[in-house]
Structures are given as C-alpha cells and as structure tokens.
Amino acid sequence: MCYNRNENRRHEHDCLMHVHDVEGPVQIGGRRNCLHFHCFDTTTSRGIPCGNCNHYHEVEFITDIVDCHCHKFCGRTGPAIQTGNGEHIHLIESVTCYCNGHKHCIKIATGTEEPIRC
Template sequence: MAYRMRYNNYNNNEANRQSNYMGARVSEELCHNKQKHVHELQGSVKIADEDDPHNHRFCTVTEEAIPICDDDHVHEVCFRTDFFDNHFHEFKGRTGPAIKVGDHHVHCIESVTSENDGHHHAFEVATLINDPLKKDEKHECCHDHPWDRTR
C-alpha cells in the first residue's frame, strides 16, 4: 500500500520514487505523468484523554481515485496530526464512496487515530470538493458515474 508522497525535492530520481515520508515503498505505477483526481482534507479530531483533555488538527491531500464497484471510487488517506504535549497521532485508511454535491462530489471518513501517549482520538471528516472550478466533472478512474448519465 502506498501513501501520499512527500519528496525532499522534485527531481524524478530513483531514490525519490522509491520511498515516501512514512518509509513505505512506492510502486512504479504511481510514478506516472497523468494524475487522477485527488481531494483536500482538513479537520480536527475529537477531544480525548480525560486527565489532559485536548484535540489535534490535520491537513492532507488524498491519494488518487481507486475504482470500486458500481462505477464509484474511494481514496487512500494518510496523515499525521499536529504536535501537542510531546505527541501526535496518525491515520492510514480509505475514504467512503463518493457523495454527490451538485456537479461534484466529496468523501467522508469516520474513524480513529493511532494510539499515542496512552490514548487515541475519534474523528469524522468530509473531503473538500474535487476541482471546484471545473463545471462538467468526468472521472478518469470510473468514466461515468450513475449521476452523469442523467444529464
């Protein structure tokens, strides 16, 4: 499983293509020139730890669309929260399927972070709309969505 790339520089050398900031191996198929759509994702986790109540914030960009059944898709998501009181949390998982919003769509995630400093945090978040300036959305990953057929 590959996660969001974070390169030290943007030259296309072998070392940069082979690992990302979390240390996961990156397959050659991810190093292509045409990108399928992605979504921005930002939010806060719920307050946790009764002895030291606090929360964390996060911001990331999803991986490219992954086709699933019924002409739909999901996205891989990986993030680290901000740092609070000598700890942070991580999340690695997938969004839910696309949810239509006008001519565009969003995805939701309801999950929990990793356990660090003796606790984890629950969170619920929706991605931002993909490519908000584009008027007629067609997904490269899935070709037509059922809602595209009605126009």
C-alpha cells in the same frame, strides 16, 4: 462523477485522476485530566475504483504535536457522495493510531470544492 464499466476506458481513467484536500481537527480525546484535540492537513491519493459506479481515496497523515505527542492515521475515505453540479465529497469516519495512552475519533468530509485534477 459516476462511471460505467461499459463506457470508454479513457473516461473512467480521467474520472479517477483527481485528489481531494482534507483538513480539520480530530475529535477531543485524551486522558480525563488532559483532554485535547489535534489538527491535520493532507491530500488524498488519486481515486481508486470500487463497485460498478464509485471510487474511494487512500488517506494518510500525522497530526500536529500537542502535549509532546501526535497521532498517525492510515485509512481510506468512504465512496463518493454527489453534492450537485458534478462535484462530490467523501466521508472519513475512523480513529487515529493509539499514542500516549489514547486515540482520537475522526469524522470529517473531504473538501467540497471541485476535486483537484492530477
């Protein structure tokens, strides 16, 4: 799903009118005596152009509650990575907000199925 700025603007618009499902666990973290992980499930924003031939998505979620706390994440995916057959994924490598004395690392990919068209 690569687009060229010199191509028809409608094609560019159509390429960005999709979202991705993102779900999974954040990495194990917490205080030494209370290691745990959280799960999340969300949908990205529509595609946002970056560079001459790629895009990213905004991502926001709040994890599930474990030991009376949760974590928030607000960030973005990396650029699209082609997986073949015209499909692509995006990687997210970051950390959640600090809560209850700790934060969690996030290393996950958006769904590998065909993006959801808006």
